[in-house]
Amino acid sequence: MKKEQVFIDLPFIGIETKMLGKKIIDLAKYIRPDLHIQPIPRPPPAITTFFPQKDKINKNAQSNIVYSISCSDCDVGYIGKTIRQASRRHQEHGAPQQPKAPSTPQIATPDLNIQSLRRSDRLRSKLNVNYCQDDNECIAKSQEKNDDKLMKSALYKHQMNMNHTINWNDWKIISKDCKKYRLLVRESLQILHKKTILNRTMCSVPLVVYPEGLQISKPTVKIKLGTIIKPRTPGK
Numbered sequence: 001m002k003k004e005q006v007f008i009d010l011p012f013i014g015i016e017t018k019m020l021g022k023k024i025i026d027l028a029k030y031i032r033p034d035l036h037i038q039p040i041p042r043p044p045p046a047i048t049t050f051f052p053q054k055d056k057i058n059k060n061a062q063s064n065i066v067y068s069i070s071c072s073d074c075d076v077g078y079i080g081k082t083i084r085q086a087s088r089r090h091q092e093h094g095a096p097q098q099p100k101a102p103s104t105p106q107i108a109t110p111d112l113n114i115q116s117l118r119r120s121d122r123l124r125s126k127l128n129v130n131y132c133q134d135d136n137e138c139i140a141k142s143q144e145k146n147d148d149k150l151m152k153s154a155l156y157k158h159q160m161n162m163n164h165t166i167n168w169n170d171w172k173i174i175s176k177d178c179k180k181y182r183l184l185v186r187e188s189l190q191i192l193h194k195k196t197i198l199n200r201t202m203c204s205v206p207l208v209v210y211p212e213g214l215q216i217s218k219p220t221v222k223i224k225l226g227t228i229i230k231p232r233t234p235g236k
Contacts, residue, residue, distance in 0.1 A: 003036040012041035059173055060087040060098065066175040066187045068194075069093075069155060073164040078155050078198040081187040083180060086171075092149040094156040095168045154198040181205065 008024065010017050021039030028037040063085050070077040082089035087098055150156050159166055175186040184204040191199050192207075 001034075003034055005036045005038060008037060008039050009042045010039050011044050013044075017041045059171075060090075061085050062173065062176075064176060064178050064183060065173050066177075066183065066190055067171055068174050068190070068196075069171045070167050071158065071164050072167045074162070076158065076197045077194070079174070079187060079190050079194065079196050080199075081183050081204075083183070086173075090168060090171075092146065093153045094150060094159055094166070154200060158198055 008021075010021060017039075018041075021041070024039055025037050028035055064083050065086060066079065066081045067086060067089075068077060068079050069090075078093075080089070080093075087095070091097060155166055158164060174190050175183075177183045177186055185207065188203040188205060188207055191202055
């Protein structure tokens with residue numbers, strides 16, 4: 001008669017682990033002779049598993065994510081994706097700009113003469129080219145670009161037309177992916193699943209693998225019973 005095999009994990013601490021394993025085998029032979037006990041010594045978990053080496057990144061600074069934002073005054077929501085930091089993408093939707101962290105004091109350095117540095121004659125004679133002649137002009141162009149994105153944002157339009165407040169603090173990260181195409185697929189699946197009203201585009205990319213979106217429950221298969229054909233008896 002073949003015995004049922006049972007594996008038991010034991011923390012390995014030396015000879016004591018082997019002695020404990022033998023005692024468990026002897027006890028099992030007396031209580032359950034139909035079982036074959038196999039103790040497996042396992043090393044204890046490393047200390048680094050209990051103490052993470054890196055600090056958690058704030059969700060506003062995370063990138064390559066699919067996020068969900070809801071309205072504080074109604075039930076509408078919006079699902080989007082970004083490969084940049086979430087705070088920068090939210091500012092294009094009309095989120096208030098976060099205050100910058102206080103800068104660390106800079107150490108005073110002595111003034112150095114540029115001519116005294118070891119540079120070649122070619123680099124010394126090369127002129128510094130400023131592609132943006134006026135700093136104010138660069139700021140105005142970037143502000144104009146941000147305003148164009150803001151006017152196209154569905155969240156900003158909902159906030160201005162309905163006079164509602166967007167919940168910028170309790171937004172959620174739904175999914176993550178470092179690949180841009182897979183991030184678009186994840187965004188499309190979440191939009192089809194939650195059917196958010198503010199999303200004008202339902203699918204950012206064609207869903208080949210999941211054409212009907214995510215399925216929470218398994219589809220029920222109905223089998224139609226046909227007529228049972230009885231075998232013919234010889235002579236009829």
